[in-house]
Amino acid sequence: MKLATVLEIGRPGLLATLQDYGRFGYQAQGITxxxxxxxxxxxxxxxLLGNSFNAAQIEITLGxxxxxxxxxxxxxxTGAEFPLTLNDQPLKVWRVAQARAGDQLQIGTxxxxxxxxLAVAGGFQATPHLGSVATVMRDALGGLTQDGRPLRSGDxxxxxxxxxxxxxxxxxxSKLHLTLPSRVTLDxxxxxxxxxxxxxxxxxxxxxxYQVTARQDRMGVRIEGESALSDLPxxxxxxxxxxxxVQIPTDGQPIVMLNDxxxxxxYPKIGVLSWQARSLLAQLPAGRRVQFRWxxxxxxxxxxxxxxxxxxxxx
Amino acid sequence: MLIAExxxxxxxxxxxxxxxxxxxxxxxxINAQVHRLVQLIQTHDGAGIIEVVPSYRSVLVYYDVLNHSxxxxxxxxxxxVSQVLDERESGALQQFQNSGTLHQIxxxxxxxxxxxxxxxxxxxxxxxxxxxxxxxxxEYHVYTLGFAPRFAYLGDVDERLRLPRHATPRQKVPAGxxxxxxxxxxxxxxxxxxxxQILGRAAHLPELKxxxxxxxxxxxxxxxxxxxxxxS
Numbered sequence: 161m162k163l164a165t166v167l168e169i170g171r172p173g174l175l176a177t178l179q180d181y182g183r184f185g186y187q188a189q190g191i192t193x194x195x196x197x198x199x200x201x202x203x204x205x206x207x208l209l210g211n212s213f214n215a216a217q218i219e220i221t222l223g224x225x226x227x228x229x230x231x232x233x234x235x236x237x238t239g240a241e242f243p244l245t246l247n248d249q250p251l252k253v254w255r256v257a258q259a260r261a262g263d264q265l266q267i268g269t270x271x272x273x274x275x276x277x278l279a280v281a282g283g284f285q286a287t288p289h290l291g292s293v294a295t296v297m298r299d300a301l302g303g304l305t306q307d308g309r310p311l312r313s314g315d316x317x318x319x320x321x322x323x324x325x326x327x328x329x330x331x332x333x334s335k336l337h338l339t340l341p342s343r344v345t346l347d348x349x350x351x352x353x354x355x356x357x358x359x360x361x362x363x364x365x366x367x368x369x370y371q372v373t374a375r376q377d378r379m380g381v382r383i384e385g386e387s388a389l390s391d392l393p394x395x396x397x398x399x400x401x402x403x404x405x406v407q408i409p410t411d412g413q414p415i416v417m418l419n420d421x422x423x424x425x426x427y428p429k430i431g432v433l434s435w436q437a438r439s440l441l442a443q444l445p446a447g448r449r450v451q452f453r454w455x456x457x458x459x460x461x462x463x464x465x466x467x468x469x470x471x472x473x474x475x
Numbered sequence: 476m477l478i479a480e481x482x483x484x485x486x487x488x489x490x491x492x493x494x495x496x497x498x499x500x501x502x503x504x505i506n507a508q509v510h511r512l513v514q515l516i517q518t519h520d521g522a523g524i525i526e527v528v529p530s531y532r533s534v535l536v537y538y539d540v541l542n543h544s545x546x547x548x549x550x551x552x553x554x555x556v557s558q559v560l561d562e563r564e565s566g567a568l569q570q571f572q573n574s575g576t577l578h579q580i581x582x583x584x585x586x587x588x589x590x591x592x593x594x595x596x597x598x599x600x601x602x603x604x605x606x607x608x609x610x611x612x613x614e615y616h617v618y619t620l621g622f623a624p625r626f627a628y629l630g631d632v633d634e635r636l637r638l639p640r641h642a643t644p645r646q647k648v649p650a651g652x653x654x655x656x657x658x659x660x661x662x663x664x665x666x667x668x669x670x671x672q673i674l675g676r677a678a679h680l681p682e683l684k685x686x687x688x689x690x691x692x693x694x695x696x697x698x699x700x701x702x703x704x705x706x707s
Contacts, residue, residue, distance in 0.1 A: 187528040187535075188513075188685065190620040299624050300665070351487045352494070397499055398621065400528040400535035402489040424530055424621030432489045457545065460490045465541055475525050475539070 165230045166280055166319040169311050173224030173267070176311040178284060178303050180216040183292035184475055187400065187423045194294030194302060195419045197378060198275050198442035199435070201239035203471040205279035208236050208256050213473045215283025216293050218311065220276050223269040227278075229259040233319065234281040240273025240443055272340055273443040282320035296420050298379065343369075344444060346437040347455035348406060352429035356393035357408075364389055365430055366452050370414070374446035378420040380407075381441065383450065388412025393428040401425035404433035406452075416441060434460045435467050483556055485549050491525075491540035493548055495556060496533045501630065501658065505532050506618050507572040508559050510686035514571075515555040522551035529685045530619040531628075575617070575686040580662070581678040582611075582653050582691045583699035588676035590652075595672050598638060607693050609633045610653075610674055615660060615689040625664040627683040632658050644670030651677045653691065678702035 169176070179202070182195025196202035196219055206215050218225075223242035229235075236256045237244055244251045245266045251257055253276065259265070267276060286293040286304050295303035295310065303309055304317065311317075354362065368385045375382040389412040401407075405417045407427040416433060417425070433441065434455050444450065467473075481498070488494040495512065497505045513529045516536065523539030538548045562568040584607045586593055596603045615629035622628075632655055640656045645668060648654070652663045654671035662677045663669060678699055683689065694702065 185526055186624075187526060188620060189624060190622060190626050191624045301624070349487070349490060351489060397501060397531045397533075398619075399494065399496075399530045399533045400488075400621075402492050402535065402537075404489065422622060423528065424619065435490065457487055457490065461540055461545075464490045468541055 162321045163285055163318040164321050165316045166233050167317045168228045168230055169313055169315040170226035170228060171313060172311045173220055173222060175221040176225055177219050177295035178216055178286060179219045179294050180292055181214040183290055183294050186290055190423050192296060192420055192423055194296040197418055198239050198439045200439035202277050205236050205238040205277045207471055209234060209279055209281050211283050213471050217277045217279040220267060221274060223267045225267040227265050229261060229263045231261045233259050235259050237276050237278050239276035242270045242276055243268035271445055274445055275442055280319045282322050285318045298420055340443060344440055344450045345453050346441060346450050347434040348431040348452050349434060349455055349457055349460045351432045353393050354430050356428060357430055358391045361389040366454060370450050372444045372446055372448045372450060378418055380415050380417045380421055383414045396426060396428060398424040398426040402432055404438045405429045406431050435464045488535055492535055492537045493545060494533050494535050499532060501531050503616055507568050509534055511559045511568060511571050512555055522548045575688050577688045578681045579690050579692055581694045581702055582675040583694055583696055584675035585696050589674045591672040592674050609636045611691045611693050617683050617685050617687045619685050623667055627661060629660045629689055630658050632660050638672050640670035644668050653677050679706055
């Protein structure tokens with residue numbers, strides 16, 4: 161496979177990181193998975209470009225990003241609906257576009273989402289570390305320089321040179337567009353220690369509305385309800401922590417574990433977010449209201465299988 | 476689902492993950508059950524197991540949800556759990572427990588590296604030599620890895636040496652620091668925040684796997700410097 165530089169970062173914005181689907185098979189060594197927080201937007205971008213599901217993209221948090229294409233390529237931006245321009249001409253998010261060498265890409269800021277994904281045909285290439293290029297800053301893993309550092313101004317990214325594609329206007333079916341409802345319902349699978357919570361706590365969890373807080377990063381997001389859950393299960397022996405777990409620490413307010421979460425956790429978990437719910441939460445700015453809703457395991461699995469098949473995800 | 480007098484159970488962990496839990500204790504025999512179960516799962520294919528994550532008393536199993544139901548995975552795992560419990564009864568588990576790789580790790584306990592060793596000795600009402608003796612005496616067992624990449628939780632620390640974490644964690648614990656907290660001891664693989672009591676600095680950190688065994692060997696500052704040099 162022949163590689164050539166395809167993009168040079170101008171401004172990375174608040175945080176821009178290289179992410180593939182994630183680093184799997186190393187949790188037993190305490191190594192977390194990383195990967196895109198909004199998995200749905202990430203997988204759509206690869207699908208729209210005909211890439212492998214695992215092809216690396218740039219995850220851009222809160223916009224404010226600019227870059228120059230250094231050669232012709234097809235590209236797409238998915239996820240948060242930040243204003244997008246190529247050489248000052250507005251472009252649509254979720255729509256594949258053609259870039260020419262020298263074209264300037266600008267991604268502005270906005271309140272319709274938190275994270276967008278910039279993908280190019282063939283995917284960005286970097287040397288994998290433990291089988292993945294996913295950037296985990298906290299653990300100094302992955303990324304362009306295999307040390308977990310985020311992208312910065314002047315970074316040049318490679319992608320495979322592909323045979324000239326014709327520009328086909330591939331776009332996702334409209335129902336899968338990201339439109340953030342003012343009030344979001346997050347489906348939760350009852351799991352882990354759910355039966356150790358009191359009936360009152362379990363009811364309050366789904367009956368009251370919650371608010372996403374600013375206390376969030378790629379490890380997790382704190383969510384706050386008017387009333388804290390009370391009479392919680394006691395502290396437990398730490399155990400492996402799956403992605404999307406809803407931990408309830410002693411203050412009775414949920415923390416949802418995101419992709420860079422620690423591999424072990426000692427707080428009781430009331431459940432785990434569904435695949436869809438994770439991608440919804442990935443886009444919610446602080447202050448956005450959410451409501452939790454129970455989702456049976458069988459239905460959650462049906463949704464997950466549908467997504468994995470649709471996006472050709474294999475592990 | 477509780478079987479065999481609550482000795483173990485399955486718990487749904489995620490849409491594609493199942494937890495197997497043994498009794499809720501930090502205990503060498505229970506942890507040996509965990510690691511023997513992991514070994515059995517990994518040496519036998521079945522039910523599309525993708526990744527296995529052991530911890531103190533539980534094993535998280537990720538499975539191929541496209542082709543397997545949770546019930547199938549439970550059915551395929553249950554016989555391995557039974558075998559582990561049988562082996563405990565027959566004494567075979569004890570042999571397994573002693574079969575993990577033994578690592579010898581040189582540690583310099585000088586106060587230059589052992590940032591808390593003087594305070595720990597005071598808390599014990601003993602000398603620094605007493606602390607070194609207590610910390611190097613046991614053969615430790617790797618219960619689990621977590622917290623950070625390659626951070627291994629070792630136990631059991633001698634009862635006389637069991638001290639709480641610092642009320643306020645340090646912002647930066649130096650890489651290689653050897654520390655204790657309660658019944659556990661560990662080596663910090665890289666610089667990180669941490670609240671454990673730091674006793675010394677390891678000359679090297681081998682790749683530890685859950686179920687391995689570790690012995691600490693006290694070395695002087697000179698030997699430590701030589702060991703470090705020979706490795707670089």
